[in-house]
Amino acid sequence: MRAAIWVTGLISLGLAGGVRADSGFGLASVPPAAQSFRVGSLELTALHDAQFVVPNDGKVFGVGAGVAAVQDVLRAAGAPTDRITLSVNVLLVRTGGRILLLDTGLGPNLHGGLLESLRVAGVAPGAVTDVLITHPHMDHIGGLLDAGGQLAFPHATIRMASAAWTWLKGQAPPKLVGVIAGHVQTFEPGARVAPGVTAIALPGHTPGHVGYQIVSGHSRLLDIGDVAHSSVVSLAKPEWAVSFDSDASLAKATRAKTLGALAKDHELVFAPHFPFPGVGHIVAEGDAFAWQAGIP
Ligand SMILES: [Zn+2]
Helix, strand or coil: CHHHHHHHHHHHCCCCCCCCCCCCCEEECCCCCEEEEEECCEEEEEEEEEEEEEECCCCCEEECCCHHHHHHHHHHCCCCCCEEEEEEEEEEEEECCEEEEECCCCCHHHCCCHHHHHHHCCCCHHHCCEEECCCCCHHHHHHHECCCCCECCCCCEEEEEHHHHHHHHHHCCHHHHHHHHHHEEEECCCCEEECCEEEEECCCCCCCCEEEEEEECCEEEEECCCCCCCCCHHHHCCCCEECCCCCHHHHHHHHHHHHHHHHHHCCEEECCCCCCCCEEEEEEECCEEEEEECCC
């Protein structure tokens, strides 16, 4: 049963190409953690949900480049060369009397610990007013439901791009769609979705994939969603295809353009899959990029 849930979950992450229970993919729980920081006058908190491990087998990262080339990149960063470890992070934003969650992690049935991390932050699930979804892969929407399959945030409006909702309805388990449907409100990219928060089109990873830009005074932060997955591989080789992306060439173009702009503007970044808390800056390094972790 557990293996079935595990594999189903991974397939829902967009890893359908040849996932087997013995393929080396792994989801792991993490200790609850919450780290707060400020963007202008707003209080933001990074919440740790889980981590997953992707084997370096040439099927996910560096598709077409080969295992040895990926090993070289990992080795240069001092990372293990047989696997790529990704964190799952969620962002909590308090703004204008509202309490926002940006994505919801894997959910308690796939080792997601968001609810425990939220407790560390001192926020009750019933106090969350809005859940903003970057895109409807299971590692971002799994936490919409609690362990019993009910709404984890019963008073929250669930907001996502209209193209993402259309896509989700054709992909996700009907039970999930049924539970959330009455609480979903869609928007078009570019919309202001909460005080100081704008949805930014970042096309290619999935239909309707967006980031969220948070602005307060002269300070701002961009939640990049899944523009980049690995703080090592995705930044050193942004031109490499990643099997998670539904439109590889559009995703590559978005990745290059977004990383270039973030490095040029020295804009603060929240990355759902970079090492917890996933907050820092993208810096240019030759004709590629590197991650400078750090909460301001
Ligand atoms: Zn993801």
